[in-house]
Amino acid sequence: MNPSDFQLRPVAEPDLDALQGLAAGVSPGIGSLRNDRQLLAQRIERSLQAFATADDDVSGEESYLFVLEQQGRLLGCSGIAARAGYGSRFYSYRNEFVVATSAALGLTQRTHTLHLCHDLTGATLLTSFYIAPQAPLEAAQLLSRARLLFLQLHAARFSDRIVAEFPGLLDAQGHSPFWDAVGRRFFDMDYPQAEAVAGGRSKAFIADLMPQSPIYVPLLPEAAQRAIGQLHPDGELPFDILLSEGFDAESYIDIFDGGPTAEGRLQALRSVRAARPVGELAGQACIACTRTREGFRAQLLAPGAVPPNPDALATPLNLEALA
Ligand SMILES: NC(=[NH2+])NCCC[C@H](N)C(=O)O
Numbered sequence: 001m002n003p004s005d006f007q008l009r010p011v012a013e014p015d016l017d018a019l020q021g022l023a024a025g026v027s028p029g030i031g032s033l034r035n036d037r038q039l040l041a042q043r044i045e046r047s048l049q050a051f052a053t054a055d056d057d058v059s060g061e062e063s064y065l066f067v068l069e070q071q072g073r074l075l076g077c078s079g080i081a082a083r084a085g086y087g088s089r090f091y092s093y094r095n096e097f098v099v100a101t102s103a104a105l106g107l108t109q110r111t112h113t114l115h116l117c118h119d120l121t122g123a124t125l126l127t128s129f130y131i132a133p134q135a136p137l138e139a140a141q142l143l144s145r146a147r148l149l150f151l152q153l154h155a156a157r158f159s160d161r162i163v164a165e166f167p168g169l170l171d172a173q174g175h176s177p178f179w180d181a182v183g184r185r186f187f188d189m190d191y192p193q194a195e196a197v198a199g200g201r202s203k204a205f206i207a208d209l210m211p212q213s214p215i216y217v218p219l220l221p222e223a224a225q226r227a228i229g230q231l232h233p234d235g236e237l238p239f240d241i242l243l244s245e246g247f248d249a250e251s252y253i254d255i256f257d258g259g260p261t262a263e264g265r266l267q268a269l270r271s272v273r274a275a276r277p278v279g280e281l282a283g284q285a286c287i288a289c290t291r292t293r294e295g296f297r298a299q300l301l302a303p304g305a306v307p308p309n310p311d312a313l314a315t316p317l318n319l320e321a322l323a
């Protein structure tokens with residue numbers, strides 16, 4: 001593998017066929033990339049608009065989509081939504097622990113509860129991560145982390161709070177134990193159907209139909225309890241990349257499938273803290289990107305490689321190697 005073969009850039013109109021090819025590889029109910037040609041064409045359109053919008057004109061509605069290519073072949077994509085739940089609300093369950101004490105019995109009970117909340121509304125959302133299974137790990141790093149450099153370079157357009165939702169555990173039949181115990185009681189539909197209705201976007205029907213009072217976790221069936229905060233195997237790679245950046249996944253879960261939601265502060269992320277002008281990182285493998293917005297490009301540089309663009313911003317590929 002030649003690291004410089006991998007290039008990340010904003011999605012463009014001619015990518016539609018290849019993008020649909022990628023979306024066909026995504027298991028149903030996983031992630032925010034859907035195999036729907038019309039939706040994908042709209043996403044490309046929205047992304048072109050987002051990259052073209054001047055700093056003074058951003059609203060928070062912008063949704064950016066990047067693609068990773070290897071010598072002209074599309075290998076993956078990843079996205080950023082400037083503000084989660086733009087124009088409406090963004091829903092999550094927040095983990096809270098209620099402590100009850102009985103002096104008479106000498107007992108203290110700590111009970112896990114889930115609270116429907118809008119805490120993450122307005123945060124910047126990392127979306128649509130998908131990479132072909134045969135792609136090397138470094139390519140996945142480039143695909144996920146170049147977004148963080150983009151956020152850093154154009155920070156005024158984004159929130160300082162960065163969030164990503166990950167798919168929850170499904171059983172062998174594709175049923176979500178968490179959905180079956182919670183959402184299904186109120187929506188009266190199967191998990192895949194609910195996903196299709198939600199279309200990966202906030203919908204008022206969530207507020208209309210979900211129960212507003214906290215859920216006491218011990219009252220849920222065992223399988224649903226076990227699924228809380230559990231990751232679907234398809235989410236492992238992108239989840240691990242964000243956790244090593246310093247994202248935290250303790251506080252929030254997905255309201256449908258109970259999957260973990262990761263959150264972090266941009267300035268505290270390791271790639272961001274380690275970012276330098278490319279010249280200062282010449283001795284090590286790194287992820288380097290242009291400072292431009294519309295013509296954004298990012299790539300991997302081998303140790304000692306001559307950066308094609310001396311003005312690039314770079315971050316070490318292997319954060320463990322950081323002094
Ligand atoms: N797996 C899912 N689609 N869950 C629904 C996510 C909803 C999202 N947090 C929102 O409020 O828009």
